[in-house]
Amino acid sequence: MKFLDRIFEKKARELAQTNGRRGLLKKLGASLVGASAIPLLPVARAAEPQKLPQEVGDPGSCDYWRYCAVDGFLCECCGGSTNSCPPGTEMSPITWIGTCTNPVDGRNYVISYNDCCGKTQCNTCLCQRDEGDRPLYRSDKSNDVNWCLGASSSVYHCSTAIVVGIAFDK
Amino acid sequence: MKKRLINLLLSCCVIAANASAAETINEARALFNYQMLCQGCHVGDGSGGKDVPNLNGAVGIFLNSVAGREYLIKVPGAANSALDSKELAELMNWMIPVMGKDSVPDNFVPYTEQEVARLRQEPLMEVVEHRANLLKQILAHDTTDNTTN
Numbered sequence: 520m521k522f523l524d525r526i527f528e529k530k531a532r533e534l535a536q537t538n539g540r541r542g543l544l545k546k547l548g549a550s551l552v553g554a555s556a557i558p559l560l561p562v563a564r565a566a567e568p569q570k571l572p573q574e575v576g577d578p579g580s581c582d583y584w585r586y587c588a589v590d591g592f593l594c595e596c597c598g599g600s601t602n603s604c605p606p607g608t609e610m611s612p613i614t615w616i617g618t619c620t621n622p623v624d625g626r627n628y629v630i631s632y633n634d635c636c637g638k639t640q641c642n643t644c645l646c647q648r649d650e651g652d653r654p655l656y657r658s659d660k661s662n663d664v665n666w667c668l669g670a671s672s673s674v675y676h677c678s679t680a681i682v683v684g685i686a687f688d689k
Numbered sequence: 690m691k692k693r694l695i696n697l698l699l700s701c702c703v704i705a706a707n708a709s710a711a712e713t714i715n716e717a718r719a720l721f722n723y724q725m726l727c728q729g730c731h732v733g734d735g736s737g738g739k740d741v742p743n744l745n746g747a748v749g750i751f752l753n754s755v756a757g758r759e760y761l762i763k764v765p766g767a768a769n770s771a772l773d774s775k776e777l778a779e780l781m782n783w784m785i786p787v788m789g790k791d792s793v794p795d796n797f798v799p800y801t802e803q804e805v806a807r808l809r810q811e812p813l814m815e816v817v818e819h820r821a822n823l824l825k826q827i828l829a830h831d832t833t834d835n836t837t838n
Binding site: 612615617629659669670671684686687 | 715721722725728729730733739741
């Protein structure tokens, strides 16, 4: 054991003679500041997950920005939300998708109007704004389709309005 | 010798420029076009759903035959889309490796605008039956290859 003690003592003294305590603090400080600056670099920012748009308005009102192309009952008023279905219903994965302008940043966002299915119509907060709605012969861009055809029950209950991306400015 | 080296370098540059011109993909635009025109049925990760074919880890299998390659453009969702042929080629060239993953053959050659423009003039009418036959042929060919190897 004395042998080990001597080795550690010798090494500790050598270290103390060649490296000052201030030097250690300087290096430690520099690495801390450096590490905290990395997220400011553009590379790190580009790797961040896409941020949701800033919100304004009442999701229980037809005027809410995400509902620019909605045609149906708002899940927000039916026990669900703009992003989720009310309990006891199933979200249809098949849906129609459009874009709406966010009034806060003025950018267009891609909105997925997934229907919630499996219970009779919610009958609350009926909204019909139809911006960008196309006739049934362009079925992928028509909100008159019963999109519950993609769910296990085709009974329509209400509509969500989920932000799935930012529109590409052409 | 020096002249030959310069010529070689120049020809390499020309080849590289041609390849990048044919395969340039604007990922943000391709993703947006996928979201607007495909995602409604094929869903965000391409996995599809009830009666909607799965693209995820699967779409590349059609590239194992000429008829299969043509099918991916002749299928109504592609052929009748609102995109022009240049953006449709871009969307397909982006989507196939991103969604198709390991199903995409190593020798996949990206679609060109001209190829897409030609193929989409003949959109399919009987899609389900045609698709089933294509898959049967491709899988049978795979089995034959495996047994001969």
